Amino acid sequence: MEFEAIIGLEIHAELNCETKAFCSCPVAFAKEANSCTCPVCMGMPGALPTLNKKVPEYAVMLGIALNCKIREKSQHARKNYFYPDLPKGYQISQAKLPICYDGCVELDDKKIRINRIHIEEDAGKLIHMDGKTLIDYNRAGVPLVEIVTEPDLRSAKEAKLLLEKIKENLLYLGISECKMQQGNLRCDVNVSVRRKGDTVYNQRCEMKNVNSISAMERCINYEINRQIEIYKQGGSIQRQTRRWIDEKNESVVLREKESIGEYRYFPDPDLPCIEVTEAVLLKIKSAMPELPEIKRSRYLDNYALTKYECEEIMRVKAFTKILDEAVEHKAPAKKAYNYLVSDIARLINEKNITPDEIPFGGKQIAELIAMIEEGKITSTTAKDVIGCMFSENKSPSEIVKENNFTQLEDPKLLKAVVLDVLAENQKSVDDYKKGKKKAMGFIMGECMRKTHNRANASILSLVIREELEK
Ligand code: ADP
Ligand code: MG
Numbered sequence: 001m002e003f004e005a006i007i008g009l010e011i012h013a014e015l016n017c018e019t020k021a022f023c024s025c026p027v028a029f030a031k032e033a034n035s036c037t038c039p040v041c042m043g044m045p046g047a048l049p050t051l052n053k054k055v056p057e058y059a060v061m062l063g064i065a066l067n068c069k070i071r072e073k074s075q076h077a078r079k080n081y082f083y084p085d086l087p088k089g090y091q092i093s094q095a096k097l098p099i100c101y102d103g104c105v106e107l108d109d110k111k112i113r114i115n116r117i118h119i120e121e122d123a124g125k126l127i128h129m130d131g132k133t134l135i136d137y138n139r140a141g142v143p144l145v146e147i148v149t150e151p152d153l154r155s156a157k158e159a160k161l162l163l164e165k166i167k168e169n170l171l172y173l174g175i176s177e178c179k180m181q182q183g184n185l186r187c188d189v190n191v192s193v194r195r196k197g198d199t200v201y202n203q204r205c206e207m208k209n210v211n212s213i214s215a216m217e218r219c220i221n222y223e224i225n226r227q228i229e230i231y232k233q234g235g236s237i238q239r240q241t242r243r244w245i246d247e248k249n250e251s252v253v254l255r256e257k258e259s260i261g262e263y264r265y266f267p268d269p270d271l272p273c274i275e276v277t278e279a280v281l282l283k284i285k286s287a288m289p290e291l292p293e294i295k296r297s298r299y300l301d302n303y304a305l306t307k308y309e310c311e312e313i314m315r316v317k318a319f320t321k322i323l324d325e326a327v328e329h330k331a332p333a334k335k336a337y338n339y340l341v342s343d344i345a346r347l348i349n350e351k352n353i354t355p356d357e358i359p360f361g362g363k364q365i366a367e368l369i370a371m372i373e374e375g376k377i378t379s380t381t382a383k384d385v386i387g388c389m390f391s392e393n394k395s396p397s398e399i400v401k402e403n404n405f406t407q408l409e410d411p412k413l414l415k416a417v418v419l420d421v422l423a424e425n426q427k428s429v430d431d432y433k434k435g436k437k438k439a440m441g442f443i444m445g446e447c448m449r450k451t452h453n454r455a456n457a458s459i460l461s462l463v464i465r466e467e468l469e470k
């Protein structure tokens with residue numbers, strides 16, 4: 001009997017806002033516990049929420065990126081539950097009228113429908129310690145968007161591709177840091193299985209605590225196998241919320257799932273509806289950064305990068321920014337690309353900094369490439385110049401000037417070097433004269449070493465040949 005997996009994701013992304021969703025407390029990571037709180041996010045009686053206007057703006061940007069319809073008037077709703085991570089006794093979320101709905105994301109060969117994107121506030125953090133529980137409310141009220149897919153995914157691989165696509169959009173729009181390890185981006189995974197050919201869905205389980213993309217893949221594959229085994233033995237699946245324990249590669253029951261009724265959703269009377277008028281929508285659209293899909297096709301078409309190169313560079317947003325700037329300053333795209341993924345990537349690794357911390361931009365890269373093309377420096381010297389660009393806040397031409405990096409092209413000057421090298425390496429000269437043309441390579445290398453790689457290679461080799469043939 002063949003089975004088929006049915007998967008839907010609920011993705012939570014913390015938004016890059018400076019302040020919380022409904023109060024002016026700062027959004028901060030790893031600050032002293034409960035130092036970023038106020039009467040609103042602590043749920044004090046009488047304190048009233050005010051919506052941070054960045055929140056719907058960001059949600060709408062994401063909605064546009066994921067091909068959603070944007071609701072003109074959407075509504076906040078209270079999701080009631082009693083648990084100490086939210087002091088109010090309810091979470092402000094959206095229910096019947098989410099801000100974005102009916103979207104889709106294109107994977108390689110299929111479309112995954114997006115049911116909705118809604119706005120909500122994050123809960124506080126419970127820290128269980130020595131049989132006691134500590135609570136940190138710094139995260140309570142941090143703005144989130146929740147993206148809910150239709151159950152259109154059929155494998156762990158598809159779920160991975162979808163999550164990567166959504167993450168890429170969040171990052172390129174600059175609306176979330178997307179650090180899964182820090183809980184910045186979280187994903188709940190819904191899985192059911194059915195016999196191939198069946199048209200109705202079976203009961204599903206929802207897995208929480210999935211904190212990396214690879215953990216999500218493991219979690220889905222585990223759950224698919226678990227459910228198939230149960231069906232094979234004639235059992236049935238109970239609707240459950242389960243907790244994924246990655247270290248053990250297994251999941252355990254967290255609770256029998258609460259039904260929607262238990263949350264007693266109702267419109268929040270403390271907040272007016274969120275209005276996104278045609279004018280607001282236009283304004284948001286026109287201020288939006290380039291979407292990753294569009295960047296991708298631009299790189300393929302205009303920059304003539306291969307598909308592979310395109311994926312390489314798209315993985316690092318900071319690189320794409322430098323690449324675009326370099327091209328704006330007339331650098332050939334492919335050359336700029338090569339410096340980014342090779343020398344620059346290596347140096348940021350060695351220096352243990354992030355790509356966002358690169359201390360120069362595309363303008364400097366364009367200048368460097370121009371100097372190579374104009375023959376001012378050799379491409380070997382260019383590598384040294386890049387090294388200096390990381391440590392000195394100077395332009396490539398300043399660095400070249402101060403370090404005497406200019407290419408040596410004067411035959412007279414090169415001849416002096418060559419004569420020195422020949423005098424020091426009589427054996428190689430004899431070898432060459434006996435017909436061992438390979439000796440030329442060694443002499444060339446020695447001359448390059450003496451000039452610190454600054455010699456113009458073709459002029460140098462002419463000079464060497466001339467001297468040897470004498
Ligand atoms: P609820 O509000 O009860 O959590 P939703 O309808 O919002 O349920 O669905 C939550 C998630 O579960 C969605 O991502 C959806 O795609 C997924 N889902 C719904 N039904 C199934 C199913 N039978 N199998 C797998 N996933 C499902
Ligand atoms: Mg749900």
Ligand code: ZN
Pocket residue numbers: 020023024025036037038039040041042141
């Ligand atoms: Zn607050």
